[in-house]
Amino acid sequence: MSPDTTPQHVRWHAPASAAALAAAVSGRTLELAGQAIEARGSFTIVLAGGNTPRAAYELLRRAEARWSDWHIYFGDERCVASDDPQRNSRMANEAWLAHVPIPRSQIHEVPAELGPVEGARRYAALVAGIASFDLVLLGLGEDGHTASLFPGHDVDLAAAVPDAVPVFAAPKPPAMRVSLSAGRLSRAEHVFFLVAGADKMDAVQRWRDGEPIPAALIRPVHGVDAFVVSAEGS
Numbered sequence: 524m525s526p527d528t529t530p531q532h533v534r535w536h537a538p539a540s541a542a543a544l545a546a547a548v549s550g551r552t553l554e555l556a557g558q559a560i561e562a563r564g565s566f567t568i569v570l571a572g573g574n575t576p577r578a579a580y581e582l583l584r585r586a587e588a589r590w591s592d593w594h595i596y597f598g599d600e601r602c603v604a605s606d607d608p609q610r611n612s613r614m615a616n617e618a619w620l621a622h623v624p625i626p627r628s629q630i631h632e633v634p635a636e637l638g639p640v641e642g643a644r645r646y647a648a649l650v651a652g653i654a655s656f657d658l659v660l661l662g663l664g665e666d667g668h669t670a671s672l673f674p675g676h677d678v679d680l681a682a683a684v685p686d687a688v689p690v691f692a693a694p695k696p697p698a699m700r701v702s703l704s705a706g707r708l709s710r711a712e713h714v715f716f717l718v719a720g721a722d723k724m725d726a727v728q729r730w731r732d733g734e735p736i737p738a739a740l741i742r743p744v745h746g747v748d749a750f751v752v753s754a755e756g757s
């Protein structure tokens with residue numbers, strides 16, 4: 524099937540620094556969590572991997588929130604042991620999750636240590652009951668990838684694609700990963716892209732120019748918010 528033709532609506536935000544990006548994303552996350560918990564008694568959030576989100580996670584670690592009503596998922600995971608330093612879940616635990624009282628039963632790590640196929644199968648089953656995530660956090664790679672959806676791979680928006688997909692030859696090591704699909708990542712009330720670093724600016728420009736980079740295939744009905752800082756670390 525051809526990729527979905529729903530246009531992607533992007534709201535571009537230009538925080539003054541990486542620290543301002545972290546503050547904006549963590550502050551807005553807390554706001555959305557309060558609204559969701561007030562309205563429905565729970566808040567479901569999909570975490571981004573990589574390094575950029577770390578500062579936002581560290582701010583959330585120090586925040587006051589109804590943590591017992593938070594439910595944590597991951598947009599992708601590397602197929603390494605669950606305690607491997609390369610794990611996205613390990614970064615999130617160390618920066619934030621291990622320091623707040625979210626019930627461990629509500630932190631849903633990807634069983635990527637089982638390998639791409641079994642990990643994707645199990646995670647697809649786990650998220651099947653969630654019609655729409657309240658918030659999805661995503662990063663952007665230099666090549667335009669997001670989560671573990673890479674250019675040149677079969678990033679298909681067809682409804683028949685499972686919610687979680689195996690990745691075998693990721694150009695960003697490690698090669699084997701599990702990723703939520705573009706369609707699954709798009710079934711969300713809010714999607715925030717966290718982008719920092721001069722090395723990402725070419726991908727951002729290609730995105731703005733309308734090129735079909737994987738990030739451009741994330742098309743929630745309410746659009747996406749892209750927080751973009753060209754300088755890193757400041």
Ligand code: 6PG
Pocket residue numbers: 571572573574575576599600601611661662663664665668669670671695
């Ligand atoms: C991963 C991430 C990946 C990441 C981007 C940006 O597992 O590597 O899911 O999509 O978000 O590569 O990474 P940085 O934030 O480290 O630049």
